[in-house]
Amino acid sequence: MAETKTKTATKSAPKPAAKAAPTTEPRPAKKTAAKTAVKTKMIRIEYYRSKNSTPAKHKARVKGLGFTRLNQIVERVDTESTRGMVKAIPHLVRILES
Numbered sequence: 603m604a605e606t607k608t609k610t611a612t613k614s615a616p617k618p619a620a621k622a623a624p625t626t627e628p629r630p631a632k633k634t635a636a637k638t639a640v641k642t643k644m645i646r647i648e649y650y651r652s653k654n655s656t657p658a659k660h661k662a663r664v665k666g667l668g669f670t671r672l673n674q675i676v677e678r679v680d681t682e683s684t685r686g687m688v689k690a691i692p693h694l695v696r697i698l699e700s
Contacts, residue, residue, distance in 0.1 A: 643680040646698040649673065653694060663687045664694060 649669040653661045667687055668676050675698065678684045688695055 644677045645680045645684065646675055646677050647688060647695050648675045648698055649695050651694045656691075656694070660691050660694065663691050667695065669695075 647667060649664065649667075649672060652672060653664045667678065667684070688697060
């Protein structure tokens with residue numbers, strides 16, 4: 603009983619295309635935040651109570667405001683949506699006077 607080994611066909615991965623040579627034309631200047639910054643009103647929010655044993659919607663709002671740990675203070679743009687998120691969880695976060 604002779605055993606024969608069969609060679610499995612393997613496809614080689616296609617080689618990546620060659621990169622184009624860099625152009626010598628200067629790129630247009632990017633607008634930096636300092637040049638285009640408009641004085642926006644900011645609010646400081648403190649996360650002072652744990653989100654444990656709260657509904658999933660409350661946990662999502664805490665995460666949506668950008669909190670990752672207790673007693674953390676973040677600055678957010680003062681918009682209606684941010685104020686609404688804070689208003690929904692006043693027992694977990696507070697607005698600090700700045």
